[in-house]
Amino acid sequence: MEYISTRSKSKPVSAAQAIVSGIAPDGGLYVPRSLPHYLPDPERLKKLSYGMIVKDVFRLFAPEFSGDEITEIIKGTYYTEKFDKEIAPCISVGNMEILELWHGPTASFKDMALQIMPQILQSALKKIRAGIKETVILVATSGDTGKAAIEGFKNLPGTKVIVFYPASAVSSLQELQMITSEGDNIYVVGVEGNFDDCQAAIKKILNDKEIKERMRAAGKRFSSANSINWSRLLPQIVYYYYGYSRMLAKGVITPRDRINIVVPTGNFGNILAAFYALRMGLPVHRLICASNENKVLTEAITKGSYNCQRTLYQTTSPAMDILVSSNFERFLFEMANRDHVLITNWYQKLDKEGNFTIPDSVRNRWQKLLIGEYATEEEADDALRETFEEHHYLADPHTAVAISVYNRYIRETNDNHKTMLVSTANPYKFPDSILIALGEKGESLVDLDEQQLVDRLAAKTGQPVHKAIAGVLNKEVLHQRQVAVQDIGAGIMELLSI
Ligand SMILES: *Cc1c(COP(=O)(O)O)cnc(C)c1O
Numbered sequence: 001m002e003y004i005s006t007r008s009k010s011k012p013v014s015a016a017q018a019i020v021s022g023i024a025p026d027g028g029l030y031v032p033r034s035l036p037h038y039l040p041d042p043e044r045l046k047k048l049s050y051g052m053i054v055k056d057v058f059r060l061f062a063p064e065f066s067g068d069e070i071t072e073i074i075k076g077t078y079y080t081e082k083f084d085k086e087i088a089p090c091i092s093v094g095n096m097e098i099l100e101l102w103h104g105p106t107a108s109f110k111d112m113a114l115q116i117m118p119q120i121l122q123s124a125l126k127k128i129r130a131g132i133k134e135t136v137i138l139v140a141t142s143g144d145t146g147k148a149a150i151e152g153f154k155n156l157p158g159t160k161v162i163v164f165y166p167a168s169a170v171s172s173l174q175e176l177q178m179i180t181s182e183g184d185n186i187y188v189v190g191v192e193g194n195f196d197d198c199q200a201a202i203k204k205i206l207n208d209k210e211i212k213e214r215m216r217a218a219g220k221r222f223s224s225a226n227s228i229n230w231s232r233l234l235p236q237i238v239y240y241y242y243g244y245s246r247m248l249a250k251g252v253i254t255p256r257d258r259i260n261i262v263v264p265t266g267n268f269g270n271i272l273a274a275f276y277a278l279r280m281g282l283p284v285h286r287l288i289c290a291s292n293e294n295k296v297l298t299e300a301i302t303k304g305s306y307n308c309q310r311t312l313y314q315t316t317s318p319a320m321d322i323l324v325s326s327n328f329e330r331f332l333f334e335m336a337n338r339d340h341v342l343i344t345n346w347y348q349k350l351d352k353e354g355n356f357t358i359p360d361s362v363r364n365r366w367q368k369l370l371i372g373e374y375a376t377e378e379e380a381d382d383a384l385r386e387t388f389e390e391h392h393y394l395a396d397p398h399t400a401v402a403i404s405v406y407n408r409y410i411r412e413t414n415d416n417h418k419t420m421l422v423s424t425a426n427p428y429k430f431p432d433s434i435l436i437a438l439g440e441k442g443e444s445l446v447d448l449d450e451q452q453l454v455d456r457l458a459a460k461t462g463q464p465v466h467k468a469i470a471g472v473l474n475k476e477v478l479h480q481r482q483v484a485v486q487d488i489g490a491g492i493m494e495l496l497s498i
Contacts, residue, residue, distance in 0.1 A: 301372025
């Protein structure tokens with residue numbers, strides 16, 4: 001399988017090269033040249049383990065990885081004590097099938113990809129034999145990718161990880177998870193700016209010719225652990241098949257049914273993986289893209305106007321506080337019939353003017369397929385509280401955004417297709433926001449430390465505390481670096497002594 005860029009006719013590359021590079025040299029994103037068909041016979045699919053689906057999907061997208069190689073990689077990730085026994089449980093809650101994707105080591109869905117990605121990257125590096133002594137993984141995080149990348153790459157020989165996070169825009173537990181991280185190859189840096197600033201700075205560095213040259217001279221190379229990297233998306237396709245297989249196995253659906261999939265969305269990576277699964281043959285009726293008050297995607301999807309010239313709101317779902325959703329470019333590329341000139345023009349305009357308009361002729365292609373909606377803070381809080389009161393199911397604030405959007409969709413359409421809703425984080429990452437959504441006064445929480453907040457949530461809801469959170473509460477802070485946005489580049493050079 002070859003990979004092409006969304007922005008030019010530049011030479012196609014192998015899966016290994018696409019994975020090692022992270023981003024295409026023309027600034028575009030790598031996409032597979034064609035999407036393979038994959039839909040096992042329902043009786044077989046029901047019996048497939050998570051790892052077996054990983055293997056199937058991997059072989060289709062990265063045939064240069066041998067079956068044995070992939071088996072080894074899977075053994076090192078999903079089969080170990082790092083995940084709960086059930087990797088991605090599918091829980092019936094009212095009229096939803098909630099697919100919980102946070103049973104890995106850091107309590108967010110990012111683990112589903114970032115536990116396996118480091119091993120994939122190492123294998124890919126061996127394949128292209130680039131003579132690289134060290135791969136430096138640059139990470140911009142809106143809260144969860146940072147810790148998941150750290151856990152994936154911790155102490156992996158030949159790698160360094162540098163994480164940049166918006167210092168005042170992640171939850172205190174997300175921050176604590178990152179700044180207490182051990183590992184000789186781990187650097188965590190707070191940025192006085194927002195996620196979009198961090199992501200833009202990193203994309204720029206990844207494509208800076210002079211810096212790349214200096215890295216090459218030092219035997220080093222950059223890569224990215226963000227979902228611009230194909231190896232982040234590939235493992236995410238898997239759980240949509242797995243969730244579908246659970247729905248079949250439970251008898252919630254028959255093989256003749258199509259399903260809806262609801263995804264709380266930020267960078268458009270998670271939902272893009274669902275879109276690829278649909279294109280590969282998964283029987284999907286509608287994809288529902290749920291945003292919080294930063295509703296850039298809602299407007300782009302419903303009106304065709306993609307406009308990032310606006311205030312970024314800090315919400316209780318920080319991982320979705322994003323204006324520039326990188327992976328939307330991959331989706332537009334497909335919807336624009338892979339017209340790379342069109343994509344390049346749009347994204348150049350976005351760079352210069354902060355907006356672009358998608359013509360109706362393109363937008364019409366997703367009308368029956370992709371729904372874009374958003375929930376206000378109040379609506380998300382209501383959904384969180386009602387779901388807990390009615391079903392005794394505790395959702396985190398990101399998942400609550402999706403539930404709210406889904407409830408409104410049902411009220412407005414009466415669509416009766418069975419629905420998979422993906423839950424992206426464990427609630428204990430956001431104890432204060434959840435306590436407030438459940439009715440506690442914010443003032444009564446300000447003096448509580450993280451441990452006390454977690455205890456209070458546990459007492460109120462009776463939900464078990466995730467091991468990733470329990471384990472972090474008494475750890476020593478090991479990272480205290482802070483930089484301004486404009487110093488991110490210089491900070492990287494200093495850390496790497498290049
Ligand atoms: C990253 C993240 C999201 C957004 O996922 P995208 O792939 O960026 O759309 C949603 N919820 C949580 C908890 C996350 O960590």
